[in-house]
Amino acid sequence: MTEYDELCIHILNATTNVEQDYNRVLKAVETLKQKMIQLEQIISQKKPEETAEDMNSLRHAIKSLDKITDSQILKSKEAWKKYDELKHDCEVQTLKPPQLDELRIRCKKTEQLAVDLLCYSLGFVKQKTSENK
Numbered sequence: 001m002t003e004y005d006e007l008c009i010h011i012l013n014a015t016t017n018v019e020q021d022y023n024r025v026l027k028a029v030e031t032l033k034q035k036m037i038q039l040e041q042i043i044s045q046k047k048p049e050e051t052a053e054d055m056n057s058l059r060h061a062i063k064s065l066d067k068i069t070d071s072q073i074l075k076s077k078e079a080w081k082k083y084d085e086l087k088h089d090c091e092v093q094t095l096k097p098p099q100l101d102e103l104r105i106r107c108k109k110t111e112q113l114a115v116d117l118l119c120y121s122l123g124f125v126k127q128k129t130s131e132n133k
Contacts, residue, residue: 004095011086011099018079018106022113025072029117032068036061062121069117076114079107 039058043051083103090100 003093004097007086007089007093007095008097008099010089011097011103014079014082014086015099015103015106018075018082018103018110021075021079022106022110025068025075025113028068029065032061032065036065065117066121069114069121072110072114072117076107076111079110083107 036058039054039061043054043058046054083100086103087100090096
């Protein structure tokens, strides 16, 4: 196997890992968001004195979203680090495998998900803070 082939395999593996992580996180976020929306609807239909258990579940879901957000930020940084390492290897060997572009696209996608999650989490915190005033 040539150096080029080996490098392409490393890039393909990195791309697959980043895409699998992205899909896993996206599915978890979708499930969590549905749960949060459902809890908010339930809470809005109850009297304030009847919502303690549901509010506790909602707080737990928010904490879970925060953990996912933090994890996604780290995964994005790791994906870009791996991309930079592989790009450097390509430059050193003066190779330009097209698979590197696909990895870059996946890194951007992962980064955008992290940004979106962070914005959503911050918006949720701001909304809850405003409601408590």
